[in-house]
Every structure is written in C-alpha cells, then in structure tokens.
Amino acid sequence: MRQKKDAGLIGLTALSAAMMMGALYLALAGAPEANLKSETGRLAQRIIYFHIPTAWVGFLAFFVTFAAGVGYLRTQARRWDIIALASAEIGTAFMLGVLLSGSIWARPAWGVWWVWDERLTLSLIQFLVYAGYLMLRGTVEDPARRARFAAVYGIAAFVSVPINFIAIRLWRTQHPLMFGAEKGGLSPEMMFAFFFCLIAFTLWYAALLGHRIRLERLRDEVEAVKQNM
C-alpha cells in the first residue's frame, strides 16, 4: 500500500518537474513578446506566466484548507486535518510568492514596489490571515483541539475572502485585469503558454501537497512508535 502510494507520488513529482521546466522555458523564451513599447515593459510582462499561476495556487490551496476543515468537523478524521495543514502551509508560501513577484513587476511597470490597490491589499490580507492560521496551530498542544480550532478558523478565514474582495473592489482598483479587459489581451500563443504554466503550477501544488501529507503521516508514525517504546 505504502509503496504503491510512494510510486504514485514519485511519478507526480517527476511529471510536475518536467512541466515546470517547460513552463520556465515558455515564460522566459517560448512565449512571444508582448506588444509594449519599452524593453523593460516587455520583459516585465513575462511575469504573468508565473505571477498569476502562483496566485491561483494560493487561492486553490486555501479552498482545499477550507474544504478539509469542513471534512474534519464532520468526521473528526486525522487525514482531513493533515490535508488542511499541508495545503495552508503551501498556500501561505505561494501567497508570499505572489506578493514578491507582484512587487518585482510593479517596480518597472508602476515605478513603485507597492501601492494600496485592491488586489494587492487583498493578497496581503490573505497572506496575514493564513500566517495567523499557522500561528494558531503552533500554540495549541492538544492535537484534537488544534485540529478543531484550525478547521473553524480555516472556514472563517476562507469566508472572509469574498467579503474582503467586495470591500476592496468597492474601494479602488489599479491592478490590471487579466480577463475581460477590452484591450491588452493575450494572443493565442501567449494563451497557450499561460495555460501551460497554470497546469504546471497546479501539478506542482499537487506534488507538494502529496509530499507534505506523506511527511506528516511519517511524523505520526514516529510519534506512535515513540509511544509504544
């Protein structure tokens, strides 16, 4: 059972690694140049192939944490808690990636590292909310209580996402819209590169999730062995 699962994880890891190499090539060289005047602008534009998939993985990961939290409260099964924890950790790391890659793009595009724009504020709040999730887990010793608190907070935190979105949307916007914008859309080749990256990042997330879950299971086993000694 364990070996079969491990083989699957190794396969997923290899596939996601290969896809990420492809994504790297497409993002840096494969995708056509954007129709922008300055060279810096054209180079900076290429960040969308990494920036947006990173953001997507962040939101996906937090949704998984939310769903696993609901699963945990319904069943009280440890495996749901492991999934919630693993996904929250990955999501927080990716959210930090979104903030950093966005700042790197904003510097040449807007001339500043940071503006208090709706998406930026939302992403920062998201990041802080889930940094809080990890801190909450760190301060509860009893495993069952930790899992319950994390599940409740994971649900409350995820529900605050749409409200935050409305709040900040009402407020102001400066961040470019990827889809639904009238001009500045992507050409078919760029679309291909973009969706390739999106799939690559999603697989990467799945592989990371698998590894993190495996790690937590092993930790549980070690704990059980220690108890028996």
Place this chain on the structure above:
Amino acid sequence: MGYLRKVLAIVWKDIRAELRTKEMFSAMFVLALLVMVVFNFAFDLRVGGERVRQVAPGALWVAFAFAGVLGLNRAFVLERDRGCLEGLLLAPVDHTAIYFGKMLSTGLFMLVVEALTLPVFTAFFGVNLFDLRLVGVVLLGTWGFAGAGTLLSAMTAQTRAREVLLPILLLPVAAPVLIGAVKATAGLLDGLAPGEIAPWLRLLAAFDLIFPAIAFMTFDYVLKE
C-alpha cells in the same frame, strides 16, 4: 426558558461581573483615549492643523478596534482563569447561546466605551460627530467586529499564546468591517450623498450576518473538551 432568555442571562451575568470590578471597561476606555492622543500628536507633527481631520475616521476606528480587542480578550480569558468556563459549559444551554451572550455583552461594553469616546474625539479632532446616522454606522461596525472577535477569542483564550494571538487573527479577518466602517464614517463626515455610503453599509450588514452564522455552525467545536 427560551433561547433568547438564556442568551440574555449570560449577558446579564457579564454585566454584573463587570459592574463589580469595572476593570475591563476602564482599560478599554483609557486605551481608546490613548490611541486618539497618540494619533493626534503623531499626525499633527506631520500633516498639521486642518488636515488632521482627514485622518479622523481612521483614528476613530483604530481606537475602537484596539479597545474592542482588549475587551474581547477578557471575555473568555477571565472565564478560563477563574474556572468559570466549565461552569458555563455545564449550564443547560446550547453552546451557541454562550457565543451570542458573550458577543452581545462584549459588543455592549464596546458601545459604552464608544459612546464615551465620541464626545472626547469631537473635541480633539474638531469634527462634529453628533449625527444619528453615525450611531448606525457605529452599531453595524461594532456588531461585526464583536461577531468575528467572539468566535476567535473563544479559541485564542484556550491556546498557549492567549492574549497575544487574538489581534493577529482578528485584525486581518475583520479587515472588511474596518474598511467599511472607516469609509462610511468618512462619507458621513464629508457629507456625501446616501447613495455613496450605501454600499459600505451593505458590506457591514453582510459581514454582520455572515460571521455570527459561521459561529452558529462551528461554535460547538470550539468549546468542546
């Protein structure tokens, strides 16, 4: 005994306990004053005179939020320290009644502090805050803040970090309340048309419903031993 009577019994218990010591209330009020004083001199140094008004709504809600965090922290930490939480849990009431009772009592303390802070604030910042519509905004904002805060406070009181953790969890989760409340307050002070303030009030109202609803569904798991 009906559900509402049980909730009110918990509120009444908290009010009586607070009236005997008044320690939480005085701490909240003094902190609210201090926040305003700090804001006033910090901004007066930089933006000066008339323009301090511009930051008035933000300063007001930061003061309310900090005072609220203080009050929310005490709501469950006190019960736990004195071994009263077990007593509450043994009471023949639904756990959600404890949530609503605590939310109402903490919200009430916040409102009293806010009612006392507003006149001082009017004097400090030279803006007229005696406006009935502002009372509505304060009610909506306080309700939402206490709604999210009571759920989180019940959890943080049972962690190792306790008081330290609540603001870290609450401030980002309750960010929409603060944004909505500051925007609505600023709109009123600037004399904007009701149509321009309405979206913020709707946002506050939505938040005021959603967080108590989540708490209603999950509060059992928070208090379970």
